Amino acid sequence: MTIHRIVVVDDHPVVLLGVRQLIDAESDMTVIGEAQDAASGIRMVGELQPDAVVLDLRLGDNASPDVCREMTTTAPRTRILLHTAYEQVEPLRACLRSGAAGVVFKDESLLVTALRTVLAGEEYVDPRALDQSRDPIGVPDSDELVERLTPREYDVLCGFAVGKSTREVANSLNLTENTVRSYTKSLLTKLGANSRLQALAIAKRLRLLP
Structure with a gap:
């Protein structure tokens, strides 16, 4: 059985502990490293080349899109999953454009599902990010449906x-x-x-x- 190697980057120790416990409870996943700031996270991802990184959207004064871009450059095969408690759309859009594979909000219900999806090489967006009360991620200016779906x-x-x-x-x-x-x-x-x-x-x- 393949064991997927995960790095977690978050500046809150309690979140780090919770995410580690959640991931390590899965038989096919293990946390191989933790970091609490952007510089350490980028360095760790470059050195360890994990299968995926669970990345906090907000890390001090660092711009998350830049962090995603640097991680993608140093570890092109690593899948980046944004982990956030915030619902601002523009930072999420920017990170997705910069190489992130998906976004999940900070609770335990969907994290493992999201990780499995990005590890399979697919994109993941937390269904709550598509709620009509929020400005949907990545929607272009045009709303025209080219042709009716089957x-x-x-x-x-x-x-x-x-x-x-x-x-x-x-x-x-x-x-x-x-x-x-x-x-x-x-x-x-x-x-x-x-x-x-x-x-x-x-x-x-x-x-x-x-």
């Missing part, structure tokens, strides 16, 4: 909206993963999106999702 494309979109991975969507719909990837590609084109994160946000704004 029922299967909509099923795939709904699966992603509740945080399912490609494999989980495939299993739930009795499809192959390659078929789900094909539907994903077509729904991205129809929504005018460049990523799954952006597609979910556009769909939310267009009221295609509840």
Whole structure:
């Protein structure tokens, strides 16, 4: 069994402890390093080359997009998962543009799911980040739907909206993963999106999702 190696970067010791305990409780994940500031985190990720890093959105005076960019440069195969208690959209957008693979809010319910998704090479956005009370992440100025989604494309979109991975969507719909990837590609084109994160946000704004 592959053991995924995780680094956690957060300036709150209590959060570090909680995240470590949550991850180490999983049989296929282990925390191999912790850091409480951006410089130490960047250095540790570069040295250890972990499979993923759980990164606090706010680390003192450091700009999170810059931290993401430096980690991506020093460890291009490491997947960055933003871990935040804040709902400001622009910093999240900037981090996603700078190489982060996903975002999850700070509670225990979705962290492991989010980690598994980004470790599988996919993007993850906490479903709560798509709430209509917030400005959706990554939505372009245009809200035009290029072409109506087919029922299967909509099923795939709904699966992603509740945080399912490609494999989980495939299993739930009795499809192959390659078929789900094909539907994903077509729904991205129809929504005018460049990523799954952006597609979910556009769909939310267009009221295609509840």
